[in-house]
Amino acid sequence: MSARFAVLGGGLMGRLMAVSLARAGQSVDLFDRAGPDAEGSAARVAAAMLAPLAESVEAEPLVVELGQDSLSRWPALLAGLSRPVYFQRQGTLVVWHAQDRDQAVRFGRALARAHPRLPGAEPARALSGAEIAALEPGLGTRFPRGLFLPGEGQLDNRALLPALADAMRDAGVRTHWQVMVAPEQVEADWIIDCRGLGAKPDWHAVRGVRGEVVRVHAPEVTLTRPVRLLHPRYPLYIAPKPDGIYVIGATQIESEDLSPASVRSALELLSALYSVHPGFAEARILEMTAQCRPALPDNRPEIRWEGGRLIRINGLYRHGYLIAPAVLEASLALVRHLAAADTLRPADWRAQQRWPSLYHFEEAA
Ligand SMILES: Cc1cc2nc3c(=O)[nH]c(=O)nc-3n(C[C@H](O)[C@H](O)[C@H](O)COP(=O)(O)OP(=O)(O)OC[C@H]3O[C@@H](n4cnc5c(N)ncnc54)[C@H](O)[C@@H]3O)c2cc1C
Known part of the structure; x- marks a missing residue:
């Protein structure tokens, strides 16, 4: 017999959970304060890069391992959707300007330290200027040295979110858009709280980390894979999406301010962008958006169960797309364990x- 699930929040994790639970035969209601386009979620604003090795320089080892595992899970997840979602694993190119060589040395050392924790991941490769130009002809020989991080990926989140909305409909999820909820307001056998920063009123440790990104249309620029610029003040990534769209980001500010992007951030991001490829001068700015990444104090994700009917999934921080498939599997495993009323103590499980x-x-505890 199926149990009744209420999923709170229909951003990235909420949609993935709702689809999986409904396809497993459960009765699912999903509530979101916004609509099917996921406006107001971190999921919509994100660049959706899947870069465990690049992130390993700063991220917790747990995040890096979840990210490496998730990279190989995404294709099967996407194959189960009724519309195509752009996904690529053509690696990440890392470049820097000559005066920022020290950044590159530090970055390279951190990568070398992290790599042994990534089973199956190829190590980063040093590139000459000619090798950079061969990988990304659009960059020419502007950068004399670079690094290549093989196997890293990215996907088109603006295609994924509506595809997941379709999948929810097809799987029979009852969606309740434009509805603000808290756990105590819903009736269900199990409540899965995926509200991200919206969970803060009843999980005070959740915090937002502001990020600003620019989306531009630059059909004349021909980058084919994510490019990261190492810079002491304005580190930057450029993520090419289909149809000449590039997502450029991102600032990282310890603030829950959700007001529009600042002029300072616009100047920094766009100047750094222009320094990577002058062809962006003619790009058209489609959006400049600010949103908060939902984080916990240690910047690690958490699946939290306090003994009742509520399971919370939060703290995906700047890694939601990177780690979502592995976090989804781990969350579903907990749901199965609890719903089966297994006699194994949770700590032993x-x-x-x-x-x-x-x-x-x-x-x-
Ligand atoms: C600028 C930026 C760049 C990023 N880039 C990347 C990247 O390159 N790679 C990567 O892996 N990750 C990236 N991320 C992180 C990623 O977007 C997040 O980790 C992920 O979206 C978190 O998923 P979530 O479902 O927990 O939260 P969200 O996606 O924020 O979803 C939460 C949902 O809950 C809803 N909600 C909140 N409160 C309520 C309420 N009371 N009632 C009903 N609904 C509610 C919201 O409307 C929202 O739809 C980026 C994030 C930002 C902001």
Whole structure:
């Protein structure tokens, strides 16, 4: 017999959970304060780069491992959707200007330290100027040195979110758009809280980290894979999406300010962009958006269960797309365990999981 699930929040994690639960035969209601286009979510604004090695320089080892695992899970997830979603794994190109060589040395050392934790990942490769030009002819020989991070990827989140909305409909999820909810307001056997920063009123540790991104249309620029610019003050990424669209980001500011992007951020991002490829001078700015990444104090994701009917999934921070498939699997495993009323103590069950530290069980503390 199917249980009744209420999924709170229909951004990235909420949509993935709702589709999976409904396809597994459960009865699912999904609530979101916004609409099917996911306006107001971090998921809509994100660049959706899938870069475990590049992120390993700053991210927690848990995040890097979840990211590496998720890279190979995305194709099957996308194949189950009724519309195509652009996804590529052509690696990340990292470049820097000659005066920022020190940044590159530090970045290279951090990559070398992180790489042994990534089973199956190819190490970063040093590139000459000619090799950069061969990979990305559009950059010419502007950069004499670079790094290539093989196997890293990205996807088109603006295609994924509506595709997941269709998948929810097809799987029989009852969607309740434009409805603001809190866990105590819904009736269900199980409540899955995926509200991101919206969970803050009843999970005070959740915080927002502001990020600003620009979307431009630059049909004359021909970058084919994500490019990262190392810079002491204005680190930048350029993520090419289909149809000549590029997503450029992102600032990272410890603030929950959701007001529009500032002139300073616009100047920094766009100047750094122009310094990578002057062809962007003629690009058309489609959007400049600010949104907050939902984070926990240690910047790690968490699946939290406090002994009742509420499971919280949060803290995806700047890595939601990178780690979502693995977090989804881990969340579904917990749902199955709890719904089966297994006699194994949660702490013992957790100890058997691949990533025990992803789970926080209050009763097991
Ligand atoms: C600028 C920026 C760039 C990013 N770039 C990347 C990247 O390149 N790679 C990567 O992996 N990740 C990236 N991310 C991070 C990624 O977007 C997030 O980690 C991910 O979206 C978090 O998913 P979520 O479902 O937890 O939260 P969200 O996607 O924010 O979804 C939360 C949902 O809950 C809803 N909600 C909130 N409160 C309520 C309420 N009370 N009632 C009903 N609904 C509610 C919201 O409307 C929203 O739809 C980026 C984020 C930002 C902001």
